Amino acid sequence: MKDYDFIIVGSGIAGLYTALLARQQGEVLVLTKASIDECNTKYAQGGIAAAVGRGDSPELHYRDTIAAGAGLCDSEAVRILTQEAPDRITDLIKFGVPFDTLNGEIALAREAAHSVPRILHAGGDATGERIEVTLSNAVRRSGIKLLEHCLASDLLVKDGAVHGVRAFDSRYGVTEEFLGRCVILATGGAAQLFKYNTNPEIATGDGVALAYKAGAEIADMEFVQFHPTALRLPGVAPFLISEAVRGEGGILRNVENGAFMAEYCPQADLAPRDIVARSIVAEMRKTHADRVFLDITHLPPRTIPARFPQIYRFCLDHGLDITKTPVPVAPAAHYVMGGVKTNVWGETNIAGLFACGECACTGVHGANRLASNSLLEVLVFSKRILERAKGQRPSTSSGQRRGRPASVTPRSGEACELEEREPSGNVPPLSLSALQPLMWEKVGILRSREGLEEAAITLATWERSLGLPTGRPSYELNHMVLVGRLMAEAALLREESRGAHFRFDFSSPSPAWLKHIVFRKGASEG
Numbered sequence: 377m378k379d380y381d382f383i384i385v386g387s388g389i390a391g392l393y394t395a396l397l398a399r400q401q402g403e404v405l406v407l408t409k410a411s412i413d414e415c416n417t418k419y420a421q422g423g424i425a426a427a428v429g430r431g432d433s434p435e436l437h438y439r440d441t442i443a444a445g446a447g448l449c450d451s452e453a454v455r456i457l458t459q460e461a462p463d464r465i466t467d468l469i470k471f472g473v474p475f476d477t478l479n480g481e482i483a484l485a486r487e488a489a490h491s492v493p494r495i496l497h498a499g500g501d502a503t504g505e506r507i508e509v510t511l512s513n514a515v516r517r518s519g520i521k522l523l524e525h526c527l528a529s530d531l532l533v534k535d536g537a538v539h540g541v542r543a544f545d546s547r548y549g550v551t552e553e554f555l556g557r558c559v560i561l562a563t564g565g566a567a568q569l570f571k572y573n574t575n576p577e578i579a580t581g582d583g584v585a586l587a588y589k590a591g592a593e594i595a596d597m598e599f600v601q602f603h604p605t606a607l608r609l610p611g612v613a614p615f616l617i618s619e620a621v622r623g624e625g626g627i628l629r630n631v632e633n634g635a636f637m638a639e640y641c642p643q644a645d646l647a648p649r650d651i652v653a654r655s656i657v658a659e660m661r662k663t664h665a666d667r668v669f670l671d672i673t674h675l676p677p678r679t680i681p682a683r684f685p686q687i688y689r690f691c692l693d694h695g696l697d698i699t700k701t702p703v704p705v706a707p708a709a710h711y712v713m714g715g716v717k718t719n720v721w722g723e724t725n726i727a728g729l730f731a732c733g734e735c736a737c738t739g740v741h742g743a744n745r746l747a748s749n750s751l752l753e754v755l756v757f758s759k760r761i762l763e764r765a766k767g768q769r770p771s772t773s774s775g776q777r778r779g780r781p782a783s784v785t786p787r788s789g790e791a792c793e794l795e796e797r798e799p800s801g802n803v804p805p806l807s808l809s810a811l812q813p814l815m816w817e818k819v820g821i822l823r824s825r826e827g828l829e830e831a832a833i834t835l836a837t838w839e840r841s842l843g844l845p846t847g848r849p850s851y852e853l854n855h856m857v858l859v860g861r862l863m864a865e866a867a868l869l870r871e872e873s874r875g876a877h878f879r880f881d882f883s884s885p886s887p888a889w890l891k892h893i894v895f896r897k898g899a900s901e902g
């Protein structure tokens with residue numbers, strides 16, 4: 377059987393960018409469970425944050441990121457993120473990503489909780505698509521081995537080190553094993569667990585589930601970011617209406633036409649995401665409505681199609697001319713801050729296993745991600761993985777790579793086990809259409825002990841009933857149940873409100889909770 381230097385799981389920005397860098401160090405295999413370009417990356421709208429503009433600096437970007445993270449960012453990781461950002465943008469430009477320009481300079485947009493315009497974008501609001509196409513073309517040209525429709529189902533781990541991946545090829549219905557000295561998880565997010573979400577179908581948390589099953593540490597799973605403004609039209613999946621629309625002057629109004637954000641926060645429509653999402657929910661409750669409106673009808677009509685061509689076209693295709701009519705919106709699950717815990721080199725506690733992108737928890741986002749920091753996080757930490765991997769041999773007996781890496785960032789919080797729960801006889805049969813509303817209602821924007829316990833018991837009962845997967849949907853559903861458990865149990869443990877995690881029964885932040893919740897299978901055995 378062939379032995380690869382790098383097995384990369386996923387083909388969003390994290391998988392593709394890492395693959396292109398890894399190719400310079402050895403043989404690379406990319407496994408991806410759908411077609412190469414089906415991923416969250418393709419749908420990114422706003423852009424990438426980096427301090428490249430006049431009047432901006434890594435220090436300012438650092439401060440904004442730390443402020444958004446509500447006390448839980450890893451300051452070393454944020455320092456690295458913000459300092460290395462301009463160089464990584466240069467790398468992306470060298471790969472050919474066509475960022476938009478204005479008067480011969482990179483155009484920079486404003487998004488919520490950034491103190492200056494700092495967001496690079498491409499094709500107006502088609503940033504993710506431009507990146508994905510550029511990188512996937514480069515991978516296709518590079519000779520990197522790529523297996524599409526191949527879903528990683530397990531990590532092969534022996535003596536504390538990873539040595540390969542088991543995968544299910546959904547075209548032929550067969551399971552195969554691939555061997556490699558480094559395995560890099562780049563499997564993206566998990567917002568598909570929630571009834572209303574902005575993510576494509578692939579976002580089912582697989583990497584977190586694989587890593588947890590293999591004994592990796594999983595951190596911060598209670599922190600799920602709900603984007604304030606997803607299109608809310610009957611029969612239409614929630615399509616993202618970028619925060620950059622508010623950056624251009626969009627105003628949120630309730631169904632009675634009242635602009636309300638200034639009542640909730642001095643930054644009004646440009647307040648941090650978690651605050652805007654909760655304020656919208658409060659306004660919807662107050663007005664007995666399932667939506668509010670994002671009003672851009674006061675902007676010059678030509679600005680909108682030029683600056684937001686995808687959003688404009690999508691809405692127009694659904695009968696809404698947003699230059700004339702306010703857009704009906706409501707919050708939707710968007711991004712998972714938690715994930716496979718890594719140090720600032722992308723290393724996990726399993727030798728040879730790395731994670732990057734949305735499935736990783738590098739510590740840069742803390743309790744609430746600053747808009748447009750996630751694409752940036754991928755670039756910065758993927759590069760560092762390859763720097764770390766340089767020269768490392770495939771040996772599983774290398775003392776340096778065994779167990780916990782020496783450079784793990786000291787983020788407090790000992791790993792603990794998932795709570796054992798008695799199964800309940802009063803639980804509906806498991807299906808995606810049962811899981812998504814449960815997560816939305818009980819583990820969603822506003823949480824309480826009662827609801828979280830109900831979710832935790834239901835998920836634990838489902839977990840016990842899981843059969844052997846037979847195809848991609850059942851592999852994914854099994855992963856979603858485990859990831860849902862990690863989210864619900866972490867949210868139950870965190871008896872406070874902080875960043876994106878809000879509990880009615882503990883509605884303020886508590887200094888006692890300035891720490892991370894980390895789960896690891898077998899933690900109680902030491």
Ligand code: FAD
Nearest residue numbers: 386387388390409416417420422423528564733734748751
């Ligand atoms: P993805 O791009 O999701 O790629 C994951 C890959 O892993 C996919 O190829 C998937 O098929 C594959 N995969 C998953 N599980 C398996 C498995 N078991 N086996 C094999 N393959 C697997 N962030 C910003 O910074 N700026 C923005 O403007 C922005 N806008 C956004 C807009 C939308 C609508 C969405 C959904 C997200 C947005 N984000 C934005 C977030 C950002 O796009 C993502 O966090 C980022 O693209 C994640 O990249 P990734 O490579 O980690 O994951």
Ligand code: SIN
Nearest residue numbers: 421422618619747748
């Ligand atoms: C958006 O364009 O609003 C999304 C930006 C992000 O998720 O970072």
